[in-house]
Amino acid sequence: MLKKSKTISSLKGMKDYVALAIVSGEKFQETNLKIVAELVENGIPGVYVTLNRPYENVKKQLGSKKVDLTKIIFIDAVTKTGSGRIEKTPNCLFIGSPQNLSDMSIAMDQAIMAIPTKDKFLFFDSLSTLLLYNEVGVVAKFVHFLSGKMRVWKVRGIIISLRQKKDKELIEELREFCDMIINL
Amino acid sequence: MGNNFGKVLTAFLAVLFGVFAIIQFVSDIELTIDFLSLSFGIVAILWTYRAKYSLSAGTSLREYTSYFLWSLILIFVYSVWGTLEHILSWTGYWIYPKYFMISIAYLIFVFAAYKILYLGKQFGFQPQVEKMNLKKKKK
Numbered sequence: 370m371l372k373k374s375k376t377i378s379s380l381k382g383m384k385d386y387v388a389l390a391i392v393s394g395e396k397f398q399e400t401n402l403k404i405v406a407e408l409v410e411n412g413i414p415g416v417y418v419t420l421n422r423p424y425e426n427v428k429k430q431l432g433s434k435k436v437d438l439t440k441i442i443f444i445d446a447v448t449k450t451g452s453g454r455i456e457k458t459p460n461c462l463f464i465g466s467p468q469n470l471s472d473m474s475i476a477m478d479q480a481i482m483a484i485p486t487k488d489k490f491l492f493f494d495s496l497s498t499l500l501l502y503n504e505v506g507v508v509a510k511f512v513h514f515l516s517g518k519m520r521v522w523k524v525r526g527i528i529i530s531l532r533q534k535k536d537k538e539l540i541e542e543l544r545e546f547c548d549m550i551i552n553l
Numbered sequence: 554m555g556n557n558f559g560k561v562l563t564a565f566l567a568v569l570f571g572v573f574a575i576i577q578f579v580s581d582i583e584l585t586i587d588f589l590s591l592s593f594g595i596v597a598i599l600w601t602y603r604a605k606y607s608l609s610a611g612t613s614l615r616e617y618t619s620y621f622l623w624s625l626i627l628i629f630v631y632s633v634w635g636t637l638e639h640i641l642s643w644t645g646y647w648i649y650p651k652y653f654m655i656s657i658a659y660l661i662f663v664f665a666a667y668k669i670l671y672l673g674k675q676f677g678f679q680p681q682v683e684k685m686n687l688k689k690k691k692k
Binding site for chain 1: 609684
């Protein structure tokens with residue numbers, strides 16, 4: 370049965386799940402950082418997929434919260450690469466474009482499978498940005514694929530979405546794929 | 554699960570009947586093998602073509618699939634040429650184009666192999682995971 374919650378602490382004690390976190394615009398970044406910081410503080414390594422803010426910005430903000438960045442593999446799909454294609458740095462894989470869903474899927478698969486612990490997380494930021502660059506149908510299909518993969522990987526999967534009118538329809542559609550909806 | 558088993562069984566029987574039909578109608582063993590190779594080639598090309606157009610445009614994997622598809626097409630044309638050569642008893646200069654095709658196919662395979670090497674480097678996260686100093690190991 371689909372659970373609904375208003376706090377991220379409701380995820381505590383759950384080993385693997387697919388959660389859709391709907392966050393309001395004004396505390397969007399703050400909430401995201403809080404979720405990731407909490408997971409890393411609990412010693413859980415994971416993958417942070419950012420479509421919303423460039424890696425450098427996320428790194429700076431997480432660093433200011435004293436989050437151990439070595440525990441996170443970053444996949445950045447928002448920073449434009451020189452060639453417009455994938456580029457790798459020691460700490461981050463740049464996909465080049467949020468429309469590049471095939472490379473994004475491979476990158477997530479490889480990153481998650483490379484982490485050898487049982488407990489790991491996948492943080493996807495965000496569904497709303499994905500909608501800006503792709504058709505609703507494509508995004509729905511991608512999230513269906515992603516939630517299925519999250520179950521296979523047995524990770525703590527968190528998909529972030531901005532609370533806005535135009536995302537409402539898609540969120541309704543995605544409810545059935547998720548274990549929990551968190552309204553933050 | 555049951556549905557998948559049905560599909561696999563149907564496909565297997567279809568291939569079996571196809572092979573049987575080729576053996577029945579084509580008496581020449583070499584020609585039979587040629588036709589079988591061509592039918593496998595067609596299936597490989599169709600699947601790769603479908604895979605290519607399922608992937609997003611401009612992605613690394615799609616680019617790799619393109620190289621692979623061109624190699625398959627050239628090998629297929631090489632086989633067609635070989636079969637025609639056998640049926641029409643070509644000699645002289647007619648036999649050389651097939652060697653040209655197979656050489657180009659291998660050359661494209663080299664590009665495809667380089668591409669997959671590049672992809673392996675880009676999508677390999679092992680160095681980052683080593684930096685994590687994780688204590689718990691997967692059972």
